[in-house]
Amino acid sequence: MKTFRKIGALATVATIAFTGWASAENIKIGVSYPTPTHAWAAGMNWHAEKAEERLEALYPDVDLILVNSPDPSAQASALEDLMSVHQIDALVVLPFESEPLTDPVLNVKKSGALITVVDRGLSQPGIEDIYVAGNNPELGRVSAQYMKGRLKEGDNIVILRGIPTLIDNERFDAFMAEIEGSGINVLDHKHANWNRDDGFEVMQDFLSRFPDIDAVWAQDDDIAIGVVAALKQAGRDGNGMFVVGGAGMKETIKGIMDGNELVPVDVLYPPAMIATAMDVTVAAFKSNGPVAGRYILGATLITPENAASFYFPDSPF
Numbered sequence: 001m002k003t004f005r006k007i008g009a010l011a012t013v014a015t016i017a018f019t020g021w022a023s024a025e026n027i028k029i030g031v032s033y034p035t036p037t038h039a040w041a042a043g044m045n046w047h048a049e050k051a052e053e054r055l056e057a058l059y060p061d062v063d064l065i066l067v068n069s070p071d072p073s074a075q076a077s078a079l080e081d082l083m084s085v086h087q088i089d090a091l092v093v094l095p096f097e098s099e100p101l102t103d104p105v106l107n108v109k110k111s112g113a114l115i116t117v118v119d120r121g122l123s124q125p126g127i128e129d130i131y132v133a134g135n136n137p138e139l140g141r142v143s144a145q146y147m148k149g150r151l152k153e154g155d156n157i158v159i160l161r162g163i164p165t166l167i168d169n170e171r172f173d174a175f176m177a178e179i180e181g182s183g184i185n186v187l188d189h190k191h192a193n194w195n196r197d198d199g200f201e202v203m204q205d206f207l208s209r210f211p212d213i214d215a216v217w218a219q220d221d222d223i224a225i226g227v228v229a230a231l232k233q234a235g236r237d238g239n240g241m242f243v244v245g246g247a248g249m250k251e252t253i254k255g256i257m258d259g260n261e262l263v264p265v266d267v268l269y270p271p272a273m274i275a276t277a278m279d280v281t282v283a284a285f286k287s288n289g290p291v292a293g294r295y296i297l298g299a300t301l302i303t304p305e306n307a308a309s310f311y312f313p314d315s316p317f
Contacts, residue, residue: 027061027062027089027282028063029092029278031067031278032067032079032082032092033274034068034070036068038194040269040271042316042317044271047272047312048274051064051274052064052278069096071096075095079101080104083108088113089285091113091114092274092277093105094119094120097120098122102123102124105128114129114130115129118132118133119133129292130295131294132274132276133273133295134296134297135298136269138298139171139174139267142299143175143267144174146244147244148179151182151214153183155215157217160192160216160227161190171246188210192218196226198226204230207230207236214241216241219245219246231262242263244266244267245263246266248268248269250313250315253302264304267301268299268310276295
């Protein structure tokens, strides 16, 4: 995708000899990820299907087998089928959960398949040959940098966090470190579980307790929808108030393109990362250069100037 950068020079990563696989008559690549249960995941599924169409048209000898699973047990069974029934040469996997999928992915690795892990790392390091993920600390830093550029010393903000997880901690800790010393006051922060209804309720609580709020870091576009609804209901969506979300929801990006002053920017956590992982995995068989390593996708600040590059109107997200 347009905005990814590699972390660590690939020259420092041990080159893996994929030449034997590349000479195979047909290359079978399994792509396993959770069944979409929320908007971001639905967008991920859409990008995966588009990547499948594009890559199979470009490389007739490549067969991409997409499977989504509703829980960790079902995903483990799907991996077994991909290995035993389809006899895949490579696996692209976004684990439903890290711990229960580590051994199933390791079993696929032992079969000789190339392993690409997406977003959620496994509990045992070193299994994957390629790792592709969003940059959670950068999402927090970029959000804080925008806040510092818009606000002045003494201004007040509130923060709506995601689900209590490592991902949320990385985002929050990086945001707080970046904003330290700016003179901007963080009145409170609460988890809103990356959910618009929870975002609405948490923001209602903040509005009832704090008469002077200048901006909101919602961290996530679904949360931001709930925040905006609460602000409008309370009549506190004017006077320069603004909300910063994250992820790249198409409705949010369209609003930025149209000059939405309440949600003027967004910070990318690309749902297309699984498509990027598919591209890189296919390149392991089709490229003359090494591709093994870590690919961390940039948390780009989406503004009116660049929003069109991130707008996919046909995507569900």
